[in-house]
Structures are given as structure tokens and as C-alpha cells.
Amino acid sequence: MTTHNPRHIISLLMENESGALSRVAGLFSARGYNIESLTVAATEDPTLSRMTIVTSGSEAVIEQIIKQLNKLIDVVKVLDLNDGKFIERELMLVKVKATTAFREEMKRMCDIFRGRIIDVADGSFTIELTGSGYKLDAFIESLDKTAILETVRTGASGIGRGDRILKV
Amino acid sequence: MEQGSKKITGAEILTRCLHEEKVEFVFGYPGGAVLHIYDAIFHQDKFKHILVRHEQAALHAADAYARSTGKVGVALVTSGPGATNAVTGIATAYMDSIPMVIISGQVPTYAIGEDAFQECDTVGITRPCVKHNFLVKDVKDIAATMKKAFYVAASGRPGPVLVDIPKDITAHLCQFDYPESVNLRSYSPVTKGHLGQIKKALKLLAEAKRPMVYSGGGVVLGEASAHLIKLIQSLNIPITSTLMGLGGFPASDQKFLGMLGMHGTYEANMAMQECDVLLAVGARFDDRVIGNTAHFLSNPRTIIHIDIDPSSISKRVKIDVPIVGDVKSVLADMNELIASEKPAQNTSALAAWFKQIEAWRSKKCLSFTQSTEFIKPQYVIQKLHEVTKGEAFVTSDVGQHQMWAAQYYKFNEPRRWINSGGLGTMGVGLPYAMGVQFAHPNAQVACVTGEGSIQMNIQELSTCAQYHLPIKVIMLNNRYLGMVRQWQEFFYENRYSESYMDSLPDFVKLAEAYGHVGMQITKPGDVEGALKEAFDMKSRFVFLDFITDQKENVFPMIPGGKGLSEMILANDIGAEDL
Numbered sequence: 103m104t105t106h107n108p109r110h111i112i113s114l115l116m117e118n119e120s121g122a123l124s125r126v127a128g129l130f131s132a133r134g135y136n137i138e139s140l141t142v143a144a145t146e147d148p149t150l151s152r153m154t155i156v157t158s159g160s161e162a163v164i165e166q167i168i169k170q171l172n173k174l175i176d177v178v179k180v181l182d183l184n185d186g187k188f189i190e191r192e193l194m195l196v197k198v199k200a201t202t203a204f205r206e207e208m209k210r211m212c213d214i215f216r217g218r219i220i221d222v223a224d225g226s227f228t229i230e231l232t233g234s235g236y237k238l239d240a241f242i243e244s245l246d247k248t249a250i251l252e253t254v255r256t257g258a259s260g261i262g263r264g265d266r267i268l269k270v
Numbered sequence: 271m272e273q274g275s276k277k278i279t280g281a282e283i284l285t286r287c288l289h290e291e292k293v294e295f296v297f298g299y300p301g302g303a304v305l306h307i308y309d310a311i312f313h314q315d316k317f318k319h320i321l322v323r324h325e326q327a328a329l330h331a332a333d334a335y336a337r338s339t340g341k342v343g344v345a346l347v348t349s350g351p352g353a354t355n356a357v358t359g360i361a362t363a364y365m366d367s368i369p370m371v372i373i374s375g376q377v378p379t380y381a382i383g384e385d386a387f388q389e390c391d392t393v394g395i396t397r398p399c400v401k402h403n404f405l406v407k408d409v410k411d412i413a414a415t416m417k418k419a420f421y422v423a424a425s426g427r428p429g430p431v432l433v434d435i436p437k438d439i440t441a442h443l444c445q446f447d448y449p450e451s452v453n454l455r456s457y458s459p460v461t462k463g464h465l466g467q468i469k470k471a472l473k474l475l476a477e478a479k480r481p482m483v484y485s486g487g488g489v490v491l492g493e494a495s496a497h498l499i500k501l502i503q504s505l506n507i508p509i510t511s512t513l514m515g516l517g518g519f520p521a522s523d524q525k526f527l528g529m530l531g532m533h534g535t536y537e538a539n540m541a542m543q544e545c546d547v548l549l550a551v552g553a554r555f556d557d558r559v560i561g562n563t564a565h566f567l568s569n570p571r572t573i574i575h576i577d578i579d580p581s582s583i584s585k586r587v588k589i590d591v592p593i594v595g596d597v598k599s600v601l602a603d604m605n606e607l608i609a610s611e612k613p614a615q616n617t618s619a620l621a622a623w624f625k626q627i628e629a630w631r632s633k634k635c636l637s638f639t640q641s642t643e644f645i646k647p648q649y650v651i652q653k654l655h656e657v658t659k660g661e662a663f664v665t666s667d668v669g670q671h672q673m674w675a676a677q678y679y680k681f682n683e684p685r686r687w688i689n690s691g692g693l694g695t696m697g698v699g700l701p702y703a704m705g706v707q708f709a710h711p712n713a714q715v716a717c718v719t720g721e722g723s724i725q726m727n728i729q730e731l732s733t734c735a736q737y738h739l740p741i742k743v744i745m746l747n748n749r750y751l752g753m754v755r756q757w758q759e760f761f762y763e764n765r766y767s768e769s770y771m772d773s774l775p776d777f778v779k780l781a782e783a784y785g786h787v788g789m790q791i792t793k794p795g796d797v798e799g800a801l802k803e804a805f806d807m808k809s810r811f812v813f814l815d816f817i818t819d820q821k822e823n824v825f826p827m828i829p830g831g832k833g834l835s836e837m838i839l840a841n842d843i844g845a846e847d848l
Contacts, residue, residue, distance in 0.1 A: 117456055121393060121405070132398050162584065169581035175402040175422060178456040270455060 107158045109138065111183040111190060111260040112167065113268050117176040118144050118151040125174050126153060135159065135167055139192075139235075139257030150178065150270065154259045156235070178270055187263040193230065194238045195220075196245075197252040200227040204249060215241045226251060234258075280409040280440040281310035284373065285317075287416035290448045293317045293344050295335060295708050297328040301348025302388060303375025306440040317344075320708065320737065323729040325352050327701035329359020329372065330727070334698075334705030336368050337688045338663060340493060342423050343370040343705070349377055350388030353434075354395065358695060360430050361399035365692025366514060367491055369428035371419045372400075378438035379407060392434045401429030409442035414449055421452040426459025427579040428491060459578060463595030468603050471574040471591050474547050476613035478572075480623045481507040482545035484530065484559075487514030487691065488552015488577060488597045490684040495519070497601035498551060504608050506620065508627055510538035512553050514691040517681035522660075527627065528636075531559040532828045533673040536635035536837060539826070541627055543569055543834040550575045552597045555587045556692075563587060565833025576600045635826050635839055636677055644819035645794050647671060647746040650801075651678035654716060654744055657801040662714040663688065663706045667699035667723030670752035673824045675718040697726025703741040704733060714742070714805060721747040721771055721815075731784040734811050742804050743813045745777065748820045756823045760838075761830075781813035790815040 116122050123142055130137050138156040145152045157167060164182065171180045183190075200208045200222075212219055212229050215237070221228035231241055235258055242253065262268065278286070284307055288296065297320045300308045311319050322328040325347045332343030343363075347356045353374045363370050377386040393405045402422050404415050415433055423431040475481050489498050489511075495518050502509050502525055509519050510530040519526055528535035530542050542548070542560070548571050553559070560566045563586060574591040575583050583592045593600055607613075638648045651674050654662070664679050665688040666672040672689055681687045688706055690698045703717035724745055734741060746752075754769040778788030787810050791800045797816065804812040825840040 121397070124394070125397060128397055162588070166581065166585060169583075173579070173581050175454070175457050 107160060108184070109156060109158045110164050111188065111258060112155045112157060112171070112180065113183055113260055114153050114155070114171055114180045115145070115150050115178045115268060115270060116153065116174070117178065118149050119176060122151060122176050123153075125176060126155070126171065129170055129174065130157075133166075133170060135163065139255075141257040141259055147270070152268075154257070156258050179268060181262070181268045183260045183262060186266050188260050188266065189263060190234045190258050190260045191232050192235050192238055192258045193232045193256045194241070195254045196229045196231065196241070196250065198227055198229060198245065199225060199249045199251060201225050208249070211241075211244060217241070275445055277443040278446055279306060279310065280412050280435070280442050280444065281306035282313075283409070283412045283444060283446050284416065284435070284440065285310045285314050286446050287413055287448060288344065289314070289316045291342070291416070291420050293342075295320055295332070296344045296346050297322060297332040297335070297705070298346030299325050299328055299348065299352060301352050301375065303349035303377060303437045304346060304352075304440075306437065307346065307373070307375065307435075319346075320704075320733070322701070322733050324727065325355035326359050326697065327704070327727050327730045327733065329356050329370075330362065330695075330698045330701035331705035331708070332370055333359060333363045333368050334665060334688050334702035335709045336363075336370055337366075337702075338685050338706045339709045340491075340685065341369075342420055343368065344373070345370065346373045348375045348388065349392065350390050352388075353390060353392040357396060357399065360396055360432065362690050362693045362695040362698060363430045364399045364401065366487060366690065367428050368430065369423040370430040371416070371423050372430060372432040374432060374434045376405070376434045376436040379436045380438065382436065392432070396432050399430075400432050403432040403434065405434045406436070406439055409439050409444040412439070412444075413447060417449045418452050418454065422454075422457065426457075427582075460580075460594050461578075461596040461599055463576065463593045463600035463603060465603065467591055467593045468600060469607060471549065471593060472604055472607050472611075472613060474572055474574060474591065475505060475507070475549060476615050478545075478547035479616055479619035480544060480546045481505070481549070481620070482541050482547070483507055483509040483549045483551065484512070484542060484553055485509060485515045485518050485551045486512040486553025489515050489518035492552055492578070492597035494552070494598035494601050495684045497598055497605060500605050501601055501608070504605065505615065508541055508624070510534070510542060512559055512691070513676055513689070515553065516676060516687045517684040520682040521680035522682055527631070529676055530834075532561070533677065533824050533826065535677075536633050536826055536839065537627055537630035539828070539834040539837060540630045544626075546571050548573045550577075551601070552577060554582045554585065557586075560587065560834060561828045561836070562831055562833045565836070568833075633839070638840065640794070641819065642794060645791065645797060645816055647674050647748070647816075647818045647822055648678050649794065650744065650746060650797055650816050650818065651675055651718065653798045653801055654718070655679045657798065657805055658714050658716065662686070662716045663710060665689065665699050665702035665706060665715070665717045667719040667726075668694045668696045669720050669723060670748075670756065670822075670824050671718050671720045671723075671746040674746070696723040699723055700727050700730045700734075700741075700743065703743075704730060704737075704739055707739045707741055708737070715740075716742045716744050718744045718746070720752060721745060721749065721774055721777075722751045728780075731781065731786065731813075735785045738809070739811055740807070740809050741811050745813070745815050746818045747774075747777070747815050748818045748822065749774065750820060752822075753824070759823070760827075777813060777815040781811075786811040786813055788813045788815070790817065792817045
């Protein structure tokens with residue numbers, strides 16, 4: 103993370119219609135904007151999808167991203183979560199080697215990061231971990247690389263704190 | 271409204287939607303996936319279908335109909351290649367914010383995704399070059415979708431909207447019920463500008479020592495010409511225009527400095543660079559207009575920007591006073607404020623500013639040396655202006671001839687100058703002239719083109735014959751892709767790589783083969799007479815092949831990457847002062 107191109111989490115609500123995701127993805131690729139992660143799912147109102155995009159760019163680039171997203175006809179509302187206080191969570195599943203010699207160590211690391219072991223096999227654990235992207239990175243960093251068999255991350259979801267509500 | 275409980279086919283619903291939208295012309299080309307629609311067209315006579323010879327031309331013609339009238343242009347193409355042929359036309363309209371509705375046929379819903387005959391992902395292919403697009407999956411949705419399409423195309427910053435309709439949907443039966451209005455929770459363009467910002471802008475303009483207005487295509491699209499004229503006259507400030515904005519302010523007015531940008535006038539570019547307060551109206555600071563951005567910004571000035579599209583503001587240049595809103599409404603508010611508040615202006619500074627501008631103007635950057643041997647292309651445009659009394663609709667293709675037309679045909683009214691500014695699409699000229707002539711059957715329509723561009727849609731000579739369009743093609747034939755040749759001369763040491771147009775047809779015979787009148791003009795002395803003769807043939811399509819000076823270049827010119835004040839002028843104009 104540099105001061106020039108800070109990471110931004112952008113939340114948006116859009117019409118839950120086919121092709122909506124590709125309009126957003128297409129916009130980012132056509133205009134050369136970064137996407138670190140993008141998650142999308144329908145909201146409690148099935149006609150709306152909520153998307154969280156993690157991107158980075160200068161202030162001017164982020165301003166353009168917000169404007170260009172707003173310009174898409176299907177986009178109902180856009181919010182740059184970084185404009186205020188917000189909470190960010192990401193889910194990761196990690197499959198790690200857990201042979202007899204490593205089993206205790208893995209359990210301990212998992213506890214330290216408040217993860218949960220959700221599958222146990224002869225030689226491996228599958229650990230579920232949630233937190234900010236940085237926390238998930240830190241967990242990966244703290245593991246012996248050779249112990250990691252597989253990882254899968256959902257990408258970040260974000261929500262404003264307190265009264266900051268993104269709703270139609 | 272003729273609506274009721276009777277069930278009709280999707281195809282009939284579609285034509286009824288077009289009736290509801292008061293569509294006069296549909297430019298199109300039939301094919302398998304749109305056969306039901308064409309059958310419905312056969313059974314109606316409220317709009318006229320214009321059969322082109324290539325889908326690209328249908329798009330351009332509908333686009334020019336929109337550009338010259340302000341109404342939504344409508345095109346109809348079949349699936350697969352019909353749609354892909356239309357893409358260039360859609361992208362051309364998109365770049366210049368032209369309101370259009372494009373209806374494309376699609377393979378039946380049950381065949382989508384099976385690589386069916388003439389199937390392509392039209393919605394996917396066109397997504398980056400439309401304002402919005404729809405795939406209709408149910409006959410019940412046709413009417414509401416068409417209503418939305420016309421609304422989205424024409425409102426806010428206009429643009430093309432595509433509606434893709436699978437063939438089976440056009441055969442299904444449904445009641446026709448056209449919605450009275452549209453309400454999209456995700457789309458509500460701002461029209462009214464922020465009054466506080468408008469006041470601030472006016473104060474800056476009034477107090478400026480070197481104020482300048484730079485107007486763009488938004489003034490034409492937003493029907494704001496009268497308001498702009500009023501503003502300029504009451505504040506007495508100089509104005510320049512982009513290629514797309516020509517005609518938005520009368521070129522004959524002393525305060526008009528001509529077009530700015532890469533081939534803009536010396537006075538316009540210098541004033542743009544040296545001004546202290548700049549008002550941009552419906553323009554977007556694109557690369558061909560301000561040249562090198564860092565160079566442009568090296569001279570500090572306060573910039574006010576009026577635009578209906580928030581994303582146009584501070585996109586390439588940081589704006590000090592942004593005003594999001596409909597150009598016409600904002601300018602009207604500004605004029606009202608001027609009338610009520612009568613802001614005091616710095617008249618002595620303004621007089622000095624105009625004096626400086628006149629000094630720049632005295633360079634006569636558009637002068638050229640007349641020849642008795644070769645026809646100078648600039649001279650043809652000057653004579654075209656004289657012969658048509660400046661009242662013609664002028665379409666152009668893309669290249670040197672386009673720039674000469676923009677520089678030498680002095681447009682005094684909006685919607686008279688029809689060209690592809692943003693995408694720069696060669697081949698638009700002839701289909702553009704068709705669209706304009708359909709919209710204005712009694713007007714003089716001139717298509718200024720080159721021997722390169724015209725061949726990109728030459729097949730439309732046939733359409734012009736079918737519909738008896740009395741267009742006058744003004745072809746500046748220098749046997750080169752002139753603009754490419756010019757760049758190769760300046761920046762590639764005269765290596766004219768693939769820019770010579772060999773094996774040209776005999777254009778006179780070609781025109782005659784289609785039943786038109788063809789004329790070739792080789793001597794400067796014959797230019798005026800030929801133009802008069804052509805325009806006197808009021809009911810005939812005349813193809814004028816002007817054999818012009820091969821070596822002529824477009825000046826002034828800002829080389830790529832250079833700044834506004836770093837223009838190259840024609841050799842015989844005091845370049846030493848630069």
C-alpha cells in the first residue's frame with residue numbers, strides 16, 4: 103500500500119439483471135482501472151445486487167471510477183467506503199498439511215488467528231478464517247509455505263459503520 | 271392511442287412502438303432473424319424503411335438523421351454479421367453522444383448459446399460502445415424495453431441504445447400496451463445546474479482579464495446555441511469551438527476565433543493557452559483539443575466546466591468550478607443572472623485582450639497560396655461555401671478534407687456540420703449525407719470526402735439512386751490518404767508507406783454506372799463553375815471528382831504530444847514568431 107495509490111473499497115447496488123456484472127468488469131478493463139477483488143450477490147431485495155470492488159488508484163482515478171460506475175444505467179447507488187468509517191471482512195478457506203508432527207502447531211496457529219478447523223483428514227486440516235484482507239495475508243505469511251496445500255478467498259465485502267447505510 | 275386487448279405478434283408490437291415514438295425513418299437491412307419484423311414493416315406505412323447496401327451505412331445514416339434533426343435515429347439489422355457490421359456505426363455514434371435506437375435480430379431464445387447460424391453475442395460485443403443495451407427474452411417486455419431505450423438514448427448525455435430481440439420473441443403473441451412514462455430508479459440525469467456554482471462562474475468570468483469560452487458538441491446536442499450566443503454577446507468575450515461544436519456559435523461573428531485544437535486556428539489555440547478564466551461548455555478537453563495536457567496546465571487559469579455528464583468533468587484536466595447540468599438550462603440561468611445583476615467587467619483588460627487576439631488573428635493562419643496549375647483543396651471548400659451561401663448541410667469523411675471543411679466552411683448554424691469527431695470513422699460521409707437528405711429533403715447536402723474515405727462505403731451510391739437523393743459529393747482527390755501522407759512527410763522522413771491510392775476507379779464512370787451525374791474537375795478555373803452546375807441540378811445526385819494538389823497539408827498543426835502554442839504554420843506564414 104503506497105500513499106499515492108491507496109486501496110479503496112467501493113460498494114454499489116445495481117439492478118439484479120443478467121449482464122450487470124460484465125458491465126462493471128468491462129468498465130474496469132476498458133478504462134484500465136485495477137480490480138483487486140470483486141464480489142457480488144443478490145441482496146435481501148432480490149431485484150438488487152450488491153457488489154464490493156477493491157481497487158486502487160490516485161484520487162483522480164478513484165473519482166473517475168465512481169463517476170463511471172454511476173454512469174452505468176443499471177447502477178443504482180455507489181459508495182466509496184473509504185470516505186468514512188467502515189468494516190471489511192473476507193472469508194478464506196485454507197487447506198494445510200497436518201501430519202502428526204504439524205497437527206498441534208496448525209491447531210495453535212488457527213486459534214491465534216481465530217480461525218476454525220472445518221474439515222479434518224488424515225494428513226490435512228481445512229481452516230476457515232475471516233477478517234480484513236490484511237489479516238488473511240498475515241495468516242498466510244505466518245504459515246510455512248510448504249504446509250499450504252490450497253487456498254481460496256472470497257474477496258472483500260464491506261459495510262459502513264453505524265448510520266452509514268447503502269440502501270435504495 | 272390505439273391499444274387494446276387484441277393480441278398481436280412481437281414484430282407488430284415493435285412497429286407499433288416505433289409509431290408511438292413518431293419514428294419517420296428506419297434504416298436497415300433484412301436477414302433471417304428479423305424476417306418477422308420485416309413482415310410487420312410490410313404491413314404498415316407510418317414510417318419509411320430505407321434499404322441500405324451495408325449495415326454500417328444504415329447506422330451512419332440513422333446517426334446523421336439524429337445529428338441533423340436532434341431526434342432519435344433508428345436502425346434495424348439482423349443477427350450475427352448484421353450486428354457486427356453495425357458495430358462501427360454504433361461506436362461512431364457513441365463517441366459523439368448521438369441518440370440512437372438500434373434493433374438487432376437474434377437467433378431464437380432456444381438456440382442462444384448453441385453457436386447457431388448467424389449467432390453472435392450482440393449484447394456482449396456492443397456493451398462497451400453503447401449507452402445501454404437490452405436482450406429481450408419475453409414478448410411481454412418488448413414495449414417497455416423500447417420505451418426505456420428511446421428514453422435512455424435521448425435523455426441526459428445522449429447515446430446509442432441497442433435492443434436485441436430473438437426471432438421467436440417476434441412471433442409470440444401479446445397485447446400491445448405502450449407505457450406512458452419511464453421511471454428508472456437507477457437513472458435520473460441531472461438537468462438543472464447548481465445555482466451557487468453558476469453565480470461563482472459568472473463572477474469569475476466577469477472579473478477575468480483574459481476570459482475565453484470553449485464550446486463543444488454539447489452545445490449542439492443540447493440545443494443551447496441561442497443561449498450561448500446571448501451569453502457571448504452580453505459579456506463580450508471571445509469564443510472558440512471544437513470540431514463537434516462548429517455552428518453552435520456563428521463563425522461569421524467577430525468574437526469567434528475559429529476551431530481550436532490540432533488543426534485549430536492560431537488565434538484560437540493561443541487564446542486558449544493564454545486566457546486566465548476559461549469556460550468550457552459541453553466539451554471534454556480531449557487530446558485532439560488541448561494537445562499535451564501538462565503543457566496546457568503549465569499556464570495557470572481558472573477553469574469552469576458545464577457538462578451534463580459528471581464523468582466528463584475533471585477527467586483529463588482538473589476543473590475549478592464544475593457545473594453538472596443541461597447546457598441549455600445552465601446557460602439560461604447564467605443569462606438571467608447577467609440580466610438581473612449586470613456584473614461589472616474589467617473593460618480595459620478586456621480591450622487589451624481583444625487587441626492581443628487581433629494580433630494573433632493578423633497572422634492569417636488559414637491563408638494559402640492559390641495556384642493556377644493545381645486545384646487547392648481549401649479553395650474548393652471556400653467556393654463550396656460561396657456557391658451554397660453557407661447554408662448547406664455539410665457531411666464529411668475523415669482526414670485532410672474533413673479538417674479543410676471544418677476550417678473553411680464557416681458554419682453559422684448548429685446541426686449543419688455532420689462528421690465523425692470522436693471515433694474518426696472513414697466511410698461515414700456518404701451515408702451521413704443520406705441520413706441528412708432524408709431528414710431535410712429540400713436542403714442542399716454536400717458530402718466532402720476523399721478518394722480514400724469514399725471507397726469505404728461506395729456501395730451506397732446504389733441506395734442514393736434508389737431513393738433519388740440529390741446529394742452532391744465533393745471529393746478532394748489527391749491520390750493519397752492525405753492525412754497519413756502528411757504525418758509521414760512530417761514525422762517519418764517522407765516514407766509514404768502504403769498511403770498512395772493506386773488503381774483508383776474512374777469515379778465519373780462509376781457515378782454514371784449507378785445512374786448519377788459524374789464530373790471531373792482538374793483546373794482551378796473550373797471549380798466554381800462545376801459547383802454551380804452541380805447545385806443547379808436540384809434533383810440529381812452529382813459526384814464531383816476534384817483532382818487536387820497532392821502535396822497540400824493541413825495547417826496549422828499541433829504535432830502529437832505538443833502543446834497548444836506549439837503549432838506548425840504553413841511555410842509562408844511567419845513561423846519565426848512561434
